[in-house]
Amino acid sequence: MKILVATGNRAKFREMRDILREHGIEAERVDVDYPELQSDSPEEIAAHGARYCAESLGKPVIVEDSGLFVDALNGFPGPYSAYVYETIGNEGILRLLEGEEDRSARFISVVGYCEPGGKPVTFTGEVRGRIAEEPRGEEGFGYDPIFIPEGREKTFAELGVEEKCKMSHRARALEKFARWFKRHAGR
Amino acid sequence: MKILVATGNRAKFREMRDILREHGIEAERVDVDYPELQSDSPEEIAAHGARYCAESLGKPVIVEDSGLFVDALNGFPGPYSAYVYETIGNEGILRLLEGEEDRSARFISVVGYCEPGGKPVTFTGEVRGRIAEEPRGEEGFGYDPIFIPEGREKTFAELGVEEKCKMSHRARALEKFARWFKRHAGR
Numbered sequence: 001m002k003i004l005v006a007t008g009n010r011a012k013f014r015e016m017r018d019i020l021r022e023h024g025i026e027a028e029r030v031d032v033d034y035p036e037l038q039s040d041s042p043e044e045i046a047a048h049g050a051r052y053c054a055e056s057l058g059k060p061v062i063v064e065d066s067g068l069f070v071d072a073l074n075g076f077p078g079p080y081s082a083y084v085y086e087t088i089g090n091e092g093i094l095r096l097l098e099g100e101e102d103r104s105a106r107f108i109s110v111v112g113y114c115e116p117g118g119k120p121v122t123f124t125g126e127v128r129g130r131i132a133e134e135p136r137g138e139e140g141f142g143y144d145p146i147f148i149p150e151g152r153e154k155t156f157a158e159l160g161v162e163e164k165c166k167m168s169h170r171a172r173a174l175e176k177f178a179r180w181f182k183r184h185a186g187r
Numbered sequence: 188m189k190i191l192v193a194t195g196n197r198a199k200f201r202e203m204r205d206i207l208r209e210h211g212i213e214a215e216r217v218d219v220d221y222p223e224l225q226s227d228s229p230e231e232i233a234a235h236g237a238r239y240c241a242e243s244l245g246k247p248v249i250v251e252d253s254g255l256f257v258d259a260l261n262g263f264p265g266p267y268s269a270y271v272y273e274t275i276g277n278e279g280i281l282r283l284l285e286g287e288e289d290r291s292a293r294f295i296s297v298v299g300y301c302e303p304g305g306k307p308v309t310f311t312g313e314v315r316g317r318i319a320e321e322p323r324g325e326e327g328f329g330y331d332p333i334f335i336p337e338g339r340e341k342t343f344a345e346l347g348v349e350e351k352c353k354m355s356h357r358a359r360a361l362e363k364f365a366r367w368f369k370r371h372a373g374r
Contacts, residue, residue, distance in 0.1 A: 036225030
């Protein structure tokens, strides 16, 4: 069982590939640059992206959109996490939270699946946690060095990719997708 | 001479109406909620929005997209200025710039015009300036209390709407549009 994954982010693809493999699905990366909708809803962004990619490739495909939502910052950076990471980075998030007691946050991942001519389907995964006082760890990418998942003391970047992929927002969204996809493909 | 302006922001519309009136164009507001493209290019966002509104209204229309680009923050908040304002606000921008000597920034406005079935045309206006040390002034909206235009000591919010509209990014973009529109409509 195979699925195309449209993403320009190789680190993200490696995570997705490893997670899907656990569920018996083989992932192949395709580097399609799809226009991202400016929306507060990650579901809408993923659905729009999946539909665009399915039409332009002429094949079923998944895309993944994820975001970090910090409670004390009213959900910022949320759906614009990628842009915010590229401009103000982890340092910016930490600065915005200086002196803030409420450091709770959640990571959300949405996987969007679409077939050419079809309607997109989305699968959402979430992991709650908190923002560290300073960046820690070397693995993963993006906000991993500042995000501590619930029940742990280490950041995603300290836990390492393998450990992260057992509990991450992305793993949870992909698990939902995989269960659905196996039923769907078997029809 | 008349033009429809698609925006949900009444303060923005009042500015646009006053500026267009100076150029002999009457503006009428229409409250269309258009999907915004997630893009680093304000031109692309405005073009996409104008085309969407022209198609859904069946009439020629303009939309305006603007952003604050702070040099020391690699252009943040840029194309996501509206979302960033709603989440971390002026306080967030000031916090990110604490202790930063380079406070230079620019405001960009892009007006997108489109007719049903036509290609969108865009007009860009820019004003350079710097970020104030604290919010000052009551007029205007958004980042106006923290933006000091080049050659002045007061923020846009202290200068007031009338003074702001003589020199703002939005006035410059609309002036370009107005000149073009009058030639275009006369053809």
